[in-house]
Amino acid sequence: MGRKSKIKRERNTTVEWTPFIEATSIRQQGVEVPLEKTGFQACFVNSLYTVLVRTVNTRIGLCAHLSIRRNDRRAIHDWRHLQRIKNEIVGPECEAAELYPAESRLVDGANQFHLWCFEPSYRFPFGFERRDVLDANENPVPGAVQRAFGDENL
Secondary structure (H helix, E strand, O other), rough: OOOOOOEEEHHHHHEOOOOOOOEEEEEEOEEEHHHHEEEOOEEEEEOOOEEEEEEEEEEEEEEEEEEEEEEOOOOOOHHHHHHHHHHHHHOOOOOOEEEOOOOOHHOOOOOEEEEOOOOOOOOOOOOOOOOOOOOOOOOOOOOOOOOOOOOOOO
């Protein structure tokens, strides 16, 4: 949260990642839409992203659905950005999944990404058992390429 990063934009300009602030409406197609008309319970906006949040009752319990879009509406998918959004909105110890659904359940109407986040005590029955994170300055696996933390330029 206290880490500052800059995101490269077109025309060689950069935008610094700012903290998320809660909003009561969202801008859709040039029109301000009140949050209560969106079907979501919360909205958070920073310099790069808009995140809509709603609670969903699933077969395995309640989860937070984060609907995430870049403010410039570009179709850029950056894993570290999604991890940071998840950490800042629902917490660093919550696990989240990004689902690649069966075609019969596919929703793809805009350049938006969806995370399904569960309570901090819940762990998915798959995934890695321990943390293993390398910064670009550490000795990475031979042939692996990793950017430095805080260098979140696109």
